[in-house]
Amino acid sequence: HALRRNVNLKILLFNNRIYGLTKGQYSPTSETGKITKSTPMGSLDEPFRPLSLALGAEATFVARTIDSDRQHLQSVLRAAAEHQGTALVEIYQNCNIFNDGAFDVLKDPATRDTALLRLEHGRPYRLTPDGEEIVHDVADPDPTRAFALSRLSEPTPIGVLRDVERPVYDRQLNEQLDEAVRRQGEGDLTALLGGEDSWTVAR
Template identity: 65%
Template sequence: MSEVLNGSPNGRSGLSLVPKTDVKQTAKDFKSDQEVRWCPGCGDYAILAAVQSFLPELGLRRENICFVSGIGCSSRFPYYMNTYGFHSIHGRAPAIATGLAASRPDLSVWVVTGDGDALSIGGNHLIHALRRNVNLKILLFNNRIYGLTKGQYSPTSEVGKITKSTPMGSLDTPFNPISLALGAEGTFVARTIDSDRKHLQSVLRAAAEHKGTALVEIYQNCPIFNDGAFDPLKEPGVRDDITIRLEHGEPIIFGAERDKCLRRTPTGGLEVASVADVDPAQIVVHDAHHPDPSLAFALSRLDSPAFRHTPIGIFRQVQRPAYDEQMRAQVEQAIEREGPGDLAALLASGDTWRIDG
């Protein structure tokens, strides 16, 4: 297992180039003067409060933080943050944030998106941001429904979901955002829940420090169009038996009585077993820093529409060169070799001509 330095295995923090503030900050400093307008009971309120509460711990200048959103209920987020923000277009927030992060290494860039925005029209932009490993953080609010457009099924809605657009039940097999991110070679992939602030903030801290793209899927309740979608993960009598809390370097043991564990099957998969029936050496130890994402992917497949078992926490956290860092290095090499260049001269060069009169 590899060592973690400043939130990144064997590497420096993704915030190392972002200016710090000498002024003590509180959550109030990150609240804008805009009225927060989501439906009563929406999980977005809890996520907003968690973000506003943890950002002061980073000690960054607010003018060097930027939130970029697409379209959807979650995309109101930048209005409520007393930082810079960009309410962009449907599905394109990762592309816009890529340009910002690549050109401004002094910024902490965050993308706020939903399961519809990110995984439908924005799916291509999402996977390429993950593949490139741009230094930005993506918060994917997953409520398994289209909320802003009033309750159509989304790319994460379960098979058979009855909605306004699927009155006889959805036929689509849903995306698993964690599996998708791992398949796109994401270097930081995590899942958390809107109602568990302590867990949510711990994941956000790790994501903020990560150098490269961090994707955090947040299970978020929509009380109007998909209320109770994640209730099994929140009910005291049920949640501990189906929720698997991932901790790097720790044996994967769970259950209200800590009597369940994960072990490898003969074919290399994972299965749930009783701790009493398993040799301790056979219990799977979570290694989020392993370069091979096979274990992380196997863990992501334990989730199911019936919530038989749902892992939460950091699935993968590894270091790979950040796209923007490599791009800037190439630019510096080109300038050293060719000189700073002249944009006007370039535009007027080659197959161009001037017509007078």
């Protein structure tokens, strides 16, 4: 609801694909077949895709980054902080106790260049080396392409998928309150409590 209302709020979702703080049970983002203490024969669930969920809720800012890539992390967090409204940033984070190596393919210098799809506004990208060149537009009002990117796992997109402007809920609410005061004046709490809409409960 915060996402669809566009409340001025920043949400950082640290995704390590495990419940690390409660000793290693599988989580909503664990991959299918994940062996954990609570799924000794493998998880049966399809994992949540947080960015797809956010886009389905009409989020105005959706991004993904990796905890170990300091420069990329900073740039994404800066963009989220500057966004007016709700921003959701998924941060891939390793859990070296209960799920070590979950994102090694995205972090290893030998594999990361082909495993990652680095998105930058206004810059072209290809989903395959020989594929069609697409210019990334974070401000596209149609979320279709951002949603398609949120479904990808090979290569894995990182960066800002969507950053669009929409009225911010907090501001609209304050404007309504100011308008109500302008029209009707300040409220009278005593009159409200002693008015015809109050009642006494007998013992």
